[in-house]
Amino acid sequence: GENVEQHPSTLSVQEGDSAVIKCTYSDSASNYFPWYKQELGKRPQLIIDIRSNVGEKKDQRIAVTLNKTAKHFSLHITETQPEDSAVYFCAASIRDDKIIFGKGTRLHILP
Amino acid sequence: DTGVSQNPRHKITKRGQNVTFRCDPISEHNRLYWYRQTLGQGPEFLTYFQNEAQLEKSRLLSDRFSAERPKGSFSTLEIQRTEQGDSAMYLCASSLVTRQETQYFGPGTRLLVL
Numbered sequence: 001g002e003n004v005e006q007h008p009s010t011l012s013v014q015e016g017d018s019a020v021i022k023c024t025y026s027d028s029a030s031n032y033f034p035w036y037k038q039e040l041g042k043r044p045q046l047i048i049d050i051r052s053n054v055g056e057k058k059d060q061r062i063a064v065t066l067n068k069t070a071k072h073f074s075l076h077i078t079e080t081q082p083e084d085s086a087v088y089f090c091a092a093s094i095r096d097d098k099i100i101f102g103k104g105t106r107l108h109i110l111p
Numbered sequence: 112d113t114g115v116s117q118n119p120r121h122k123i124t125k126r127g128q129n130v131t132f133r134c135d136p137i138s139e140h141n142r143l144y145w146y147r148q149t150l151g152q153g154p155e156f157l158t159y160f161q162n163e164a165q166l167e168k169s170r171l172l173s174d175r176f177s178a179e180r181p182k183g184s185f186s187t188l189e190i191q192r193t194e195q196g197d198s199a200m201y202l203c204a205s206s207l208v209t210r211q212e213t214q215y216f217g218p219g220t221r222l223l224v225l
Binding site: 006034036042043044045046049089091097098099100101102103104 | 144151152153154155156159167202213214215216217218219
């Protein structure tokens, strides 16, 4: 079955700097790659997603890139702000079916 | 509130007791998913429904777990003879099965088995 690896597990960046989280997946049939943000005690919230027919997608300060050949995808957050502090999960899905999540990255934005 | 809702939000039970959780999806969504999340981990898939049909169950879902969606709307997840290892956050998500739709999560039910 699908397996999603996520790195790093913890990331600290200075406010205003960029943060990058990287993920790899195992099943080449995966075609949908969402990213969720989860604040302490709250539900996962979708922040951006990318389909296998595009290589990059941007939404304001957030961008995702997808390399299907290498089976990896990344989340980029620019101009980080204190409210970006949270746990971020990458995930992969086959045929828009169940989502397989990575183990998460705890992002700390330092003042 | 038109989002996914779950009840109860918290449940404390003694080992060996049965518990049941409820999920109400977004009204027009015909797919409903159950996930389990333990501390410091990502959500793990348990099972999902399309309308009232249960289409897949994870190996994580032992015989003590059963899920239903009798009318294709709300769903229940029952855990029989609870064990301490069942302590986790149980998340429900729903989606609309048109091409390439997104899963929206509920707030979860946090279960503590003593």
